Amino acid sequence: MKTFQCGLLSVYIGAVLAAQPNIVLFITDDQDVTLGGMKPLVKTLKNIANEGASMMNAFTSTPICCPSRASILTGLYQKHHQVLNNSIEGGCSSRNWQLGLEKSTFAVALKKANYSTFYAGKYMNKYGQKSVGGPEHVPPGWDSWVGLVGNSRYYNYSLSINGTAKKYTTEYLTNVLSAFAEEFLDYQRPENSPFLMVLAPPAPHAPFTPEPKYVGKFKDKRVPREPHFNTANNSDKHWLVRMxxxxxxNETVELLDDYYAMRWETLLSVDDLVETVVNKLRRSELLENTYIMFTSDNGFHLGQYSMPWDKRQPYEFDVRVPFLIKGPNISKKSMSTNPILLIDIHATILQMAGVQPMSTDGRSILPIEPTGNRTFYLEYRGEGSEKYDPSCPWRDNHLSLCSSKACCKCQDSTNNTYSCVRSVIDEVEDFVFCRFEDDEAFVEAYDMIKDPYQLVNLYPGLDPAKRKHFSVLLDSWMPVED
Structure with missing residues (x-):
């Protein structure tokens, strides 16, 4: 494979930039953390967590792929970047995105700072669609581009390789990304300009297809039977959960267990990818001057509150994500409870590179020092669908993802739209307050310290002063305008 010819800067410039670290960011797709989603990643934990820090309170601000990825790239909340859902109409890889905030990603900033930049894997769900420029469109800031056309899959996909589409049928995508990553690293040297590498494998996103050598590896694993699994009474939750x-x-629960095992199996190839990259960095004498971060765009649920499988909800299993980081001056085997958000990645990368910070909603997570207090927001704009499962009775385009395999329970709707404020104060308070834009103007509130499974909605009996406090915070936040 000789796709990239990455020219070297002069030795003089390389020496000037030697203090600038290399940066590697892994972004998995739909990887839970509260249900044990990091457990299969033994090599990743060894190479990143044991050599650096585990951030135990990491969150996405919007638990859905495309808006979350826009937040990672720009450092902005959804209401500011206006990528509302996974459709082109909702801003996902739309012309507005391309002509606007796509020009303000961390890649653009680092490219201006003489970084060599590389992206491989899933970008945004609608990337490469003909109506928005096709695979010929290479987002600004990336010297070497291997973008997945469309949404996550494992076989039968196309990649935009520096603007030229190439079809793959039998090659497992995670392994293809690994090969491209190794090739890019072949051209990197300690005396070269620093580099930024982003690797975005499909796992463990549906269709949950493991690499053949890992099929059945976790066949006996089941979804954890925690207190919020397959609950019989969800009367205090908003209407979509009450469906x-x-x-x-039982047959649906068995299917959830199968999906759980398959998701873990897809992650074993990600584990190989991480090990391959770390070993390549070590052999190239680049590892000591490289920051490595590992995270996911959002969490996932499998049967919690009797919801079949998906994300999009404001609950802990959908909004909490894994986050590992290693690199210069980060203590080994350390753990931090600092509340951090995916919108912080932008500012963190710029600080790592010594680049002047840009105006964003996030903040750098470095240095990793105790900063337990934070108030932040969660938001989502529900999405409908014109496609129906003929086996289901629903023919309402305000509903979406209503699958007969999931008992015709819908995973989304246009009024599955909410704004939440979460207040974290050290070990004293962790409180979340959510307002839904539905016919009931439903509100949910949870004390995450006393009720980590969010079993009891406190809003009906909430102290009036506390109710007013959080309502005022949400009113000042203001929902996204259509």
């Missing part, structure tokens, strides 16, 4: 049947029938 029948509750609880789920």
């Amino acid at each position: 029948k049947p509750v609880p789920l029938p």
